[in-house]
Amino acid sequence: MSVSAPRRAPVQTRERLMNAAFEEVYHNGFQGSDLKAILARAGVTKGALYHHFDGKEALGHAVIEHVIARITQDKWLAPLDDVDDPIDALLGILDDTGTSDAEVNGGCPLNNLAQEMSPLDEGFRRRLSEIFTNWIGGVSDALRLGQINEKVRNDIDARDTATYLVATYEGYISLAKTAQDSRVLISGMKQLRLYLESLRA
Amino acid sequence: MSVSAPRRAPVQTRERLMNAAFEEVYHNGFQGSDLKAILARAGVTKGALYHHFDGKEALGHAVIEHVIARITQDKWLAPLDDVDDPIDALLGILDDTGTSDAEVNGGCPLNNLAQEMSPLDEGFRRRLSEIFTNWIGGVSDALRLGQINEKVRNDIDARDTATYLVATYEGYISLAKTAQDSRVLISGMKQLRLYLESLRA
DNA sequence: AATATCATACATACTGGTTGGTATGTCAGT
DNA sequence: ACTGACATACCAACCAGTATGTATGATATT
Numbered sequence: 221m222s223v224s225a226p227r228r229a230p231v232q233t234r235e236r237l238m239n240a241a242f243e244e245v246y247h248n249g250f251q252g253s254d255l256k257a258i259l260a261r262a263g264v265t266k267g268a269l270y271h272h273f274d275g276k277e278a279l280g281h282a283v284i285e286h287v288i289a290r291i292t293q294d295k296w297l298a299p300l301d302d303v304d305d306p307i308d309a310l311l312g313i314l315d316d317t318g319t320s321d322a323e324v325n326g327g328c329p330l331n332n333l334a335q336e337m338s339p340l341d342e343g344f345r346r347r348l349s350e351i352f353t354n355w356i357g358g359v360s361d362a363l364r365l366g367q368i369n370e371k372v373r374n375d376i377d378a379r380d381t382a383t384y385l386v387a388t389y390e391g392y393i394s395l396a397k398t399a400q401d402s403r404v405l406i407s408g409m410k411q412l413r414l415y416l417e418s419l420r421a
Numbered sequence: 422m423s424v425s426a427p428r429r430a431p432v433q434t435r436e437r438l439m440n441a442a443f444e445e446v447y448h449n450g451f452q453g454s455d456l457k458a459i460l461a462r463a464g465v466t467k468g469a470l471y472h473h474f475d476g477k478e479a480l481g482h483a484v485i486e487h488v489i490a491r492i493t494q495d496k497w498l499a500p501l502d503d504v505d506d507p508i509d510a511l512l513g514i515l516d517d518t519g520t521s522d523a524e525v526n527g528g529c530p531l532n533n534l535a536q537e538m539s540p541l542d543e544g545f546r547r548r549l550s551e552i553f554t555n556w557i558g559g560v561s562d563a564l565r566l567g568q569i570n571e572k573v574r575n576d577i578d579a580r581d582t583a584t585y586l587v588a589t590y591e592g593y594i595s596l597a598k599t600a601q602d603s604r605v606l607i608s609g610m611k612q613l614r615l616y617l618e619s620l621r622a
Numbered sequence: 623a624a625t626a627t628c629a630t631a632c633a634t635a636c637t638g639g640t641t642g643g644t645a646t647g648t649c650a651g652t
Numbered sequence: 653a654c655t656g657a658c659a660t661a662c663c664a665a666c667c668a669g670t671a672t673g674t675a676t677g678a679t680a681t682t
Contacts (some may be wrong), residue, residue: 228650228657251452255642266643267659276642288590325540334599335536336450339526349599367527383596383605384589384612391592395584404584411585414469427632429676456668467669476649608660 222239234272234282236262242287246329249336250280250335252346277343280333284347292351305371306362307416310385314409314416319402327397346356358380363419368420381419388412401407423439435473435483437463442480443488447530449478450537478544481534485548489531493552498559506572507563508617511586513618515617520603528598532591557583562621571622582620589613 232379240262244253255276259265273279303309310311318324325333337344359382366372392408440462445454456477460466474480497514504510521524527533531552538545560583567573593609 226584229656230657233657247452247540249452249541251450252541254640256615256640267647270643298671301593313612327540332536335595338599338601339448339528340450340453345599345601349601352596352599359599368496380612383608383613387583387592387596387609388589389592390595391588391590392594394532394536394591395553397587398539398547398553400539400548400550407581408588409673411581431631434631455666466633468673469631471669493663511630 221225230272232276233262233264233268233357234352236264237269237272237279238283242283242329245280245283246326250333250386257373276417277341279346280337281343284344284351288348288353289354290335292330292355295356299359302365303362303416304366306366307371307420310359310360310416311413315387315404316351317409319405319409320401322388324396324402325400328390328393331394352386356386359385367421373421374418376419384414385412388415431473434463434465434469437465437483438470438473438480439488443484443530446481446484447527451534452537471488478542479536482544482548483544484550485534489534489549490555492554493531493619497556501559501563501564502597504563505567505570507560507567508572508621511560511617512614515590515613518606518610520606520610522601522603525597525606525608526601529591529594532595534536535568541559553587557587568622574622577620586613586616 237258240258243255243260243261248254248257251275257264258279259269262268264350269279273282280373295316296308299313300306313360330348333344334348335351338348339345356379362377363372363378363381367378389412390409392405392412395410396402396405438455438459441459444462445459447560448467449458454477456467456470459480459552460470463469470480500514501510503552507600508564531549531589534545535553539549540546554583557580561580564573564577564579565580568575568579593606593613597606599611
């Protein structure tokens with residue numbers, strides 16, 4: 221195995237490209253993102269990009285599959301995995317939701333891209349929809365386990381409730397982004413906490 | 422006063438341009454909208470556009486102020502204006518929410534544009550944010566009047582509740598758009614109806 | 623009433639810069 | 653020597669914006 225990093229590190233180059241693309245897309249949208257800006261941010265040239273990816277669209281797909289999917293995994297799915305009390309876990313996740321100006325003004329990377337690209341490109345839409353499905357599925361599974369553990373009310377439908385949570389969560393993030401006002405988001409998270417408490421068995 | 426429409430109808434031309442721009446922006450986003458497509462749809466040429474508007478950006482601003490603002494007014498504010506029981510009125514509005522494929526896949530014009538343009542252009546953001554503020558304000562006022570009329574519970578905060586309703590409503594529309602599945606939206610409206618019923622005095 | 627005047631309301635042709643994509647070159651490592 | 657991993661130079665298309673031309677219709681003038 222190689223110890224020192226090779227001068228030419230294809231894996232790292234790919235990652236740098238995807239991370240740079242993620243940042244640019246997060247701030248400008250996919251259509252608004254300039255390849256040159258992505259390359260400059262990644263510190264590579266066009267040759268590297270087109271060596272690793274088929275083009276801008278393929279890079280966008282890779283960003284969804286690798287960067288955005290991981291964010292959802294880390295923030296939501298991992299903390300909910302096989303947990304005893306999902307209400308507590310969900311409350312913790314809400315507490316971790318950033319309310320800095322940068323995050324409030326930027327919105328949710330997943331939803332941003334979904335709203336922009338879903339109607340335009342089926343490849344984007346399918347990948348983004350899959351992340352939403354996994355997200356809601358993870359919340360749903362956790363709630364069901366909580367019902368078995370008698371931590372969550374049994375008279376609610378886990379999937380409907382999970383969908384409701386995700387929809388409201390994303391809705392507040394969107395509102396706060398447009399208003400550019402963290403108070404909207406903070407108030408929303410408070411409302412969601414109240415809702416979560418109402419789900420306890 | 423002139424009876425027959427004049428060959429050159431500036432007011433109508435402006436409206437045609439704004440409506441065409443609205444449709445194109447609704448389907449492709451603002452950045453993704455081609456001026457040529459807008460002009461073709463409006464049936465006018467570039468000369469007309471730049472005679473009536475300063476450019477693409479100004480046309481976008483006009484679309485928000487005239488087309489999108491009117492949609493919100495007609496769908497939400499008018500039915501809620503000075504109504505006796507806001508819960509009934511809100512339920513009626515939810516029933517009017519379209520669940521056709523075109524509407525589900527297209528999402529909410531207001532939120533679509535807000536998510537795309539808010540971080541990019543302060544002129545867009547301010548105008549869009551104002552519509553959201555009016556929207557939430559209208560729901561809020563109706564709820565407060567309902568509290569006075571003893572149709573709405575007094576232990577809720579009208580503004581927080583209105584914001585919650587709008588956030589959840591928009592969140593479901595966004596989810597359904599990405600999933601391209603009207604069942605998501607139908608299920609969401611059902612959840613919102615349950616929530617509304619829980620607000621009755 | 624007929625005509626001249628003139629600003630409005632467009633249409634057409636053109637341009638300059640941007641942008642995604644390509645073709646080619648080169649160097650590192652095996 | 654040869655393939656993978658880039659860098660550089662170039663290109664063609666697109667697209668917002670502009671410059672210019674022209675016709676319409678209202679108003680002023682005689």
